[in-house]
Structure formats: structure tokens, C-alpha cells
Amino acid sequence: MKTLFNRLAYGGWPFAIGVLVYVAVIGPELISAASTSAVLVGLGLLALLAAWGHVVLRRVLSHKE
Known part of the structure; x- marks a missing residue:
């Protein structure tokens, strides 16, 4: 359950759908x-x-490969 929540909270697609x-x-x-x-x-x-x-962009911008 926590993994699903993290995936939804930090994912770009759920955020984009929410904005739309x-x-x-x-x-x-x-x-x-x-x-x-x-x-x-x-x-x-x-x-x-x-x-x-803010949370999604912060995670994307601070992601290290």
C-alpha cells in the first residue's frame, strides 16, 4: 500500500492528470x-x-542518475 501511495504521490502522470x-x-x-x-x-x-x-518537481530536479 505504501509503495502504491509513493508511486502515485511522486509520479508525473498522476500529477499531470490532477492538473488537467x-x-x-x-x-x-x-x-x-x-x-x-x-x-x-x-x-x-x-x-x-x-x-x-512542488514535491514532484523537487524529486525530479534532485534525482541523481
């Missing part, structure tokens, strides 16, 4: 919503996605 889903579906609907709580959830998801991107 956020940009295409979730983000525009939540950020432009009339409800303040929906906007906050959208911004929170964006912050989580940014943190995940």
Missing part, C-alpha cells in the same frame, strides 16, 4: 462560484495541487 482535471473541470466551477465556501474550497484544492507540484 482541476483546470478543465473543478477549478473554474469552484473559483467562479457565488458561494464563498465553494471559492475557498477551490482555492484550497489549488494550494494542495501547488504543494503536490
Whole structure:
């Protein structure tokens, strides 16, 4: 289970799919919503996605062959 989680957390494809889903579906609907709580959830998801991107890029850039 931990190996699957690590593969998903540090993999490039799951991150790319997450960005695509956020940009295409979730983000525009939540950020432009009339409800303040929906906007906050959208911004929170964006912050989580940014943190995940930081982890993935940090692992890719510090990878030694």
C-alpha cells in the first residue's frame, strides 16, 4: 500500500492528470462560484495541487542518475 501511495504521490502522470482535471473541470466551477465556501474550497484544492507540484518537481530536479 505504501509503495502504491509513493508511486502515485511522486509520479508525473498522476500529477499531470490532477492538473488537467482541476483546470478543465473543478477549478473554474469552484473559483467562479457565488458561494464563498465553494471559492475557498477551490482555492484550497489549488494550494494542495501547488504543494503536490512542488514535491514532484523537487524529486525530479534532485534525482541523481
